[in-house]
Amino acid sequence: MDKNQTEVREFVLAGFSHRPYIEKGLFVLFLFFYVSTWVGNVLIMVTVASDKHLNSSPMYFLLGNLSFLDLCYSTVTTPKLLADFLDNEKLIPYDQCIMQLFFLHFVGAAEMFLLTVMAYDRYVAICRPLHYTTIMSRGLCCALVAASWMGGFVHSTVQTILTIRLPFCGPKQVDNFFCDVPPVIKLACADTFVIELLMVSNSGLISTSSFVVLVSSYTTILVKIRSKEGRRKALSTCGSHLMVVTLFFGPCIFIYARPFSTFSVDKLVSVLYNVITPMLNPLIYTLRNKEVKSAMQKLWDRSGLTWKI
Template sequence: MVSQNQTRISEIVLLGISAQPEYQVLLFLLFLSIYLLAVLGNLLILLLIRFDDHLFHTPMYFFLSNLSLVDTIFVSTTVPKILVNLMSQTKTISYRGCLTQMYFFLTFGNTDNFLLACMAYDRYVAICRPLHYSMVMSHKCCLLLASGSWIISALHSLLYTLLISRLSFCTPWEIPYLFCDAYPLLELSCSDTKLIKTLVQTEGVLDILGPFILIIFSYTQIFCTITKLPTTAGKCKAFSTCGSHLAVVVLFYGTISCLYLQPASAYSAQKGTFISLLYAVVIPMLNPFIYSLRNRDIKAAMARFLCRIRDFLRK
């Protein structure tokens, strides 16, 4: 039954990183720069793949275009509100706005999780089962894997959002975060949160570990296959196709494991704030650079895209 205390809550104060006014402008400029780089970088990758027929119909780049779209929305669920709060005196978010932000934050963060597993599976089939690649990674299969990632993540986040929305909250309604996430809201609640915390430590952990185990299995098979290649050139080429994705996997799971794969009793607001900023803001900014700097296909698509723009301007 919903507590009366919950019905009276109207807004939550996001205390953020620093309460000192002299740092507000500097932090605003920092987050604005990161946000613009993240959005522009991911949109550029998305456009390059979408308008290049060769890339768009390649499974690896189909998943990468989905990842870029997810990262664009992911970073947009938190940073705009952070920017507003950094330049305002109130630093608040409405209760409904907080739940909405948390829902989309969990949804797109989890979609990243599943898409990285899809991309690892794609690399596994390409390197370990090359003769069956076109049959296994068909366009229908890619659509099912991508849509499944979106749908499962949305349902997963809806479950947590509905459960948290039924909690009552104790005053003061303040969290030492820059945005709304499940852990700080659970710490703010004065209801019995054992059910949700148990769910986080079981279903939530499995939700993260499932795709991660698939990634570990895929790369174990990939490395075993690569080591059997007869030439050094062949080994380098095979490793280069996996390097960018592997770097993103290490960054992504290295950060979320420090936050979500730990007992609730070990949760620290300061540590949680720092880690969540890494995977929610910094990593979406880095992904386009990781995938483009050493990727010949992306560079070639960029060259073709620039040629189209130049030819259009000359007309």
């Protein structure tokens, strides 16, 4: 960077609107989303941890970890978004911006890998039911979860290093409500073509390849099952996973698996996978799963209250 250029020490987040009455309404709406995300995901984690049957099942062990990741993922961006609805300036220091970017990709990539692990779990459960408990041992499940976190850490470290090596000297408005790689590197005072290609190939490859693996896994399950009744049960079992995969991977592929050009719908798509999907995941899994609903009912009954799901 030229010595005569001033290094940027903070960025301005564009947000959604600069009209106070609109922002106050959005604050209430997104606060509802965030509280719902916490309530739903914490309820799943507590239910899985307190029920012996669910806690011993590989599928629900992975589901509990997914809920924890959803909480972390939503918390990376939503609290800052809520604060900015009440702040006209919407400033974020450079260091905090980079930290937000790092944890966004860290947790996001870890969730992608975990969803792939969950697809493998369903494949083993349906296609090799007699060996399921042997193959999907608690030790293997813990190792796969740890590998998901490690994969997310490596991916995020690469993205962050490529970003902080760029010089920033103005402009400083990030065209989104949080710091992410595509809008941040657009502000660099340097040619970012090669960096963009590296980042697109990194994030785009992870999201697209994971999605292909997931779809291939579920397709293989359906092909291997010959009976209509068996396919119906398989679809019922995997239906919730397919919904979660579609809601999470669809927006991620749209954002990261293309050159860093800006579309008018980018902010809305970002809201979908940053705010809405972590809130919907608990509903998707509980509404379609009798075991989870039954365990929640027992947990509620033990609390001394009466409630019917």
